[in-house]
Amino acid sequence: RRNSYEMCKETADWLRARTAQCPKTAIICGSGLGGLAEVLDNKTYIPGHQNPILVFGELNGQPCVCMQGRFHYYEGYSVGMVTFPIRVLFLLGVEVLIVTNAAGGLNPSFQVGDIMFIRDHISMFGLGGQNPLRGPNDERFGVRFPCMSDAYEQDLLSLAMESVQELGFVSFTREGVYCQLAGPSYETIAECRVLQALGADAVGMSTIPEVIVARHCGLRILGISLITNKVMMSYNSQEKANHEEVLRISVVRAEALQKLVTCLLGKLGESTNPL
Numbered sequence: 430r431r432n433s434y435e436m437c438k439e440t441a442d443w444l445r446a447r448t449a450q451c452p453k454t455a456i457i458c459g460s461g462l463g464g465l466a467e468v469l470d471n472k473t474y475i476p477g478h479q480n481p482i483l484v485f486g487e488l489n490g491q492p493c494v495c496m497q498g499r500f501h502y503y504e505g506y507s508v509g510m511v512t513f514p515i516r517v518l519f520l521l522g523v524e525v526l527i528v529t530n531a532a533g534g535l536n537p538s539f540q541v542g543d544i545m546f547i548r549d550h551i552s553m554f555g556l557g558g559q560n561p562l563r564g565p566n567d568e569r570f571g572v573r574f575p576c577m578s579d580a581y582e583q584d585l586l587s588l589a590m591e592s593v594q595e596l597g598f599v600s601f602t603r604e605g606v607y608c609q610l611a612g613p614s615y616e617t618i619a620e621c622r623v624l625q626a627l628g629a630d631a632v633g634m635s636t637i638p639e640v641i642v643a644r645h646c647g648l649r650i651l652g653i654s655l656i657t658n659k660v661m662m663s664y665n666s667q668e669k670a671n672h673e674e675v676l677r678i679s680v681v682r683a684e685a686l687q688k689l690v691t692c693l694l695g696k697l698g699e700s701t702n703p704l
């Protein structure tokens with residue numbers, strides 16, 4: 430199994446031999462958001478033999494590691510491979526995971542360019558019987574039956590909201606439920622209507638397997654979706670979802686997201702460092 434304890438440990442040891450940095454926070458950069466890593470100080474780049482690239486460094490004085498890109502299920506990777514980096518990060522000593530993605534807005538009040546903190550998720554994989562924790566459980570990672578109702582930590586969300594207020598980002602910040610489909614095709618109009626009726630506010634093609642595996646091994650999680658497009662709800666709409674537009678909007682909001690994460694890291698440092 431790609432995400433077995435032994436394979437994850439081997440990679441974590443390999444990484445430890447290449448950097449002395451011991452980050453407590455990891456950031457997974459979603460589509461078009463890889464620039465987040467560029468603002469780190471004292472960077473060490475570690476290219477994998479496949480994508481993604483790990484960048485170790487400091488943000489606002491706090492050690493952190495950014496994963497530029499991720500393994501997507503739609504690219505043909507197994508859920509074991511999709512979630513392998515999470516377990517490696519855990520074995521490296523990471524405690525806080527900031528997971529970002531580009532997503533389509535289902536909530537009619539959302540605008541393109543909104544930042545949505547993920548309050549909860551709907552896993553179409555999970556509902557369909559495909560959970561990344563399926564199979565033998567390794568207690569060195571976590572318990573057999575992990576709770577998911579608290580996957581997105583309230584304290585982290587509160588710190589993130591404080592940052593939003595200080596930065597003046599309230600007008601384009603939302604909270605909501607993220608739903609993941611396999612991709613790579615975007616949703617049909619009928620599918621979007623179903624997802625909205627189910628209570629989803631945003632739809633994407635990643636994140637949830639990572640969150641399930643991260644929660645299983647006890648990481649504190651903050652999820653951020655960037656709403657890069659509004660999904661089509663009407664047969665009269667002339668718009669069409671396309672990846673170039675997704676990337677374009679990600680780049681437009683990249684700077685705001687960098688500021689948000691930088692501010693949040695400072696707050697995290699204050700909240701965990703003894704006075």
Ligand SMILES: O=P(O)(O)O[C@@H]1C[C@H](O)[C@@H](CO)O1
Pocket residue numbers: 458459460461499501529530531532612633634635636671672675
């Ligand atoms: O890695 P994320 O979830 O940000 O990427 C989303 C899903 C697809 O990769 C792509 C679709 O435009 O954006």
Ligand SMILES: Nc1nc2[nH]cnc2c(=O)[nH]1
Pocket residue numbers: 531532533534610612614615616632633634657658659660670675
């Ligand atoms: N599934 C899905 N993923 C996205 N990523 C960015 N926009 C979208 C979208 O509309 N649907």
